[in-house]
Amino acid sequence: MTAFLALLRRDLLVASRNAIPMVMATLTQPILVVLVFGNILPRLNLVAPEFRTVMVPGLMSITMMMAGVQGVLMPLVIDLSGSREVDERILAPISVLGVAFEKVVAGAIHAGLAGLLALPAMMLLMHRVGGVSVHPSWWALLPLIVVCGLLSAAFGLSLGTLVQPRFSGLLFAVVLGPLMLFGCAYYPWTGLSVLGVFQYVFLVNPLVFMSEAMRLAVTPDVPHMPVPLMLGGILGFTVVFTVFGARSFERKTIL
Amino acid sequence: MSLLVVEDLVKTYPGRRRTPPVEAVRGISFTVEAGEFFGLLGPNGAGKSTTLGCLNTLVRPTRGRILLDGVDLTRNPLEAKRKIAVVPQTRNLDRDLTVREVLTFHGRYFGLPAAERESRADRLLAELQIAEKAGAKPLTLSGGQQQRLMIARALMHDPKIVLLDEPTTGLDPQARRLLWETLGSLHRRGLTFILTTHYMEEADRLCQRLAIVDHGRILTLDTPAALKKGLPGGQILDLWLKAKAPLAPRLSGLQGVMKIEPVAVDGDGEGTERLRLFVDRTDGLLDRVLHALRDAGADLQHVSLTPPSLEDVYIHLTGKELRE
Numbered sequence: 244m245t246a247f248l249a250l251l252r253r254d255l256l257v258a259s260r261n262a263i264p265m266v267m268a269t270l271t272q273p274i275l276v277v278l279v280f281g282n283i284l285p286r287l288n289l290v291a292p293e294f295r296t297v298m299v300p301g302l303m304s305i306t307m308m309m310a311g312v313q314g315v316l317m318p319l320v321i322d323l324s325g326s327r328e329v330d331e332r333i334l335a336p337i338s339v340l341g342v343a344f345e346k347v348v349a350g351a352i353h354a355g356l357a358g359l360l361a362l363p364a365m366m367l368l369m370h371r372v373g374g375v376s377v378h379p380s381w382w383a384l385l386p387l388i389v390v391c392g393l394l395s396a397a398f399g400l401s402l403g404t405l406v407q408p409r410f411s412g413l414l415f416a417v418v419l420g421p422l423m424l425f426g427c428a429y430y431p432w433t434g435l436s437v438l439g440v441f442q443y444v445f446l447v448n449p450l451v452f453m454s455e456a457m458r459l460a461v462t463p464d465v466p467h468m469p470v471p472l473m474l475g476g477i478l479g480f481t482v483v484f485t486v487f488g489a490r491s492f493e494r495k496t497i498l
Numbered sequence: 499m500s501l502l503v504v505e506d507l508v509k510t511y512p513g514r515r516r517t518p519p520v521e522a523v524r525g526i527s528f529t530v531e532a533g534e535f536f537g538l539l540g541p542n543g544a545g546k547s548t549t550l551g552c553l554n555t556l557v558r559p560t561r562g563r564i565l566l567d568g569v570d571l572t573r574n575p576l577e578a579k580r581k582i583a584v585v586p587q588t589r590n591l592d593r594d595l596t597v598r599e600v601l602t603f604h605g606r607y608f609g610l611p612a613a614e615r616e617s618r619a620d621r622l623l624a625e626l627q628i629a630e631k632a633g634a635k636p637l638t639l640s641g642g643q644q645q646r647l648m649i650a651r652a653l654m655h656d657p658k659i660v661l662l663d664e665p666t667t668g669l670d671p672q673a674r675r676l677l678w679e680t681l682g683s684l685h686r687r688g689l690t691f692i693l694t695t696h697y698m699e700e701a702d703r704l705c706q707r708l709a710i711v712d713h714g715r716i717l718t719l720d721t722p723a724a725l726k727k728g729l730p731g732g733q734i735l736d737l738w739l740k741a742k743a744p745l746a747p748r749l750s751g752l753q754g755v756m757k758i759e760p761v762a763v764d765g766d767g768e769g770t771e772r773l774r775l776f777v778d779r780t781d782g783l784l785d786r787v788l789h790a791l792r793d794a795g796a797d798l799q800h801v802s803l804t805p806p807s808l809e810d811v812y813i814h815l816t817g818k819e820l821r822e
Contacts, residue, residue: 334579
């Protein structure tokens with residue numbers, strides 16, 4: 244446990260030193276989307292005003308997913324590169340799975356803070372335009388942010404150990420791009436009933452559950468997925484990605 | 499009981515679709531006593547680093563047993579890791595921390611209390627002559643300084659044994675000599691070291707006992723002095739020549755020639771052979787050898803007469819030069 248906390252402390256210290264670029268990387272996407280879809284397009288009458296309310300939780304979940312994945316993936320690419328910085332961690336008195344889980348926790352903290360930062364930033368940008376109905380219920384939001392953060396970071400661990408470092412750029416285009424478009428960020432999952440059974444195909448995407456969780460927590464007026472399905476999805480994906488990621492991390496580090 | 503016991507260590511890396519399995523270590527056994535400086539000498543690919551990897555828990559042995567200070571490494575790696583320190587072949591310093599933080603965080607990982615962490619970091623920075631770089635990032639240090647920082651980091655948690663994997667590879671001669679002095683003085687204070695190297699001079703200078711490794715096996719294991727003494731004759735006479743007929747039969751009968759071995763010559767020495775004569779230096783020896791060569795019509799190109807070195811031991815055992 245001492246080694247676990249020491250590793251976490253190291254990661255948080257290094258992250259805090261890179262705070263400004265990290266905040267920029269985190270907030271650029273939601274701010275620009277809000278400017279275009281929350282401000283310009285509604286004024287041109289090209290999207291319905293309700294869209295503003297719908298996209299707020301979705302953008303929170305996208306922000307968290309990106310932050311969690313990047314928070315684990317980027318350091319992991321350096322760790323597993325030719326210089327093998329990861330060995331310093333593996334040689335500490337902690338199990339390899341412990342090292343992997345520490346990465347997930349550090350990434351989850353990163354993701355959670357990103358989500359909490361994105362919400363006020365978006366509200367600030369839209370406070371002059373009407374029709375935004377965002378009422379966070381904190382008792383639901385905080386625990387959901389924790390589990391969604393863990394899911395994002397565990398996903399980052401799986402991707403980071405699965406994909407060779409030189410393909411990490413491709414990863415963002417081929418995996419994370421589609422994930423975001425089909426992640427129910429810009430439309431509620433319940434509305435997809437118009438697609439018939441295809442509604443359920445969306446459930447292979449972990450981001451769907453995160454978007455719906457944020458929807459439950461910050462926009463009570465918009466209908467959301469049944470809570471058991473939502474929690475089951477988040478916890479299920481978190482467990483699967485953590486176990487898979489940790490195993491594959493062990494295979495990459497111990498020969 | 500020995501500090502480290504390695505019994506019949508085997509490591510086979512599993513094959514993939516297009517690559518066959520690699521038997522990197524094929525049954526290595528040795529022991530290391532507390533306070534000893536032990537060396538594994540061999541060419542690249544001999545299995546030195548894999549052996550060291552098994553000792554530091556980063557490589558899982560296929561078979562065999564490793565006991566460190568009574569702790570079974572494969573059964574209880576967490577306990578063992580506290581007793582081991584590693585100075586790896588590649589420089590793996592944490593690039594996001596400062597030099598001093600590299601040490602203090604290493605101390606934190608091993609649960610050192612704050613006061614001890616700080617004082618030990620200061621002492622090691624001074625001792626390894628990197629104190630003036632304490633606030634710098636590791637990647638801004640020279641190769642020699644980075645190497646010394648890795649040694650300081652290894653010593654932070656007060657290990658029982660320090661594993662050095664080719665520590666001077668890539669260093670300039672001056673930095674190498676400084677590192678040898680540092681390692682020597684740490685050893686005199688009672689630290690136990692295992693070193694892998696393919697530098698003969700390094701092995702000769704630092705190691706009290708030496709295992710010569712090739713193709714995953716230990717060829718011989720003794721003190722450097724005893725290894726050299728084990729060669730036939732007191733001197734080595736090397737001949738580089740071009741010959742029409744085999745020379746060994748003509749030379750082997752000469753007085754003072756104890757043994758003859760051909761040595762593989764690589765590169766562009768077209769038609770050139772290298773013959774190694776283990777000789778007792780008696781009067782007229784060179785004269786007799788030169789006569790015999792002239793009679794055989796051999797074209798002698800180069801001669802050297804030297805006392806035996808570790809390199810000669812290596813050539814004697816493997817029949818080839820150890821390329822650096």
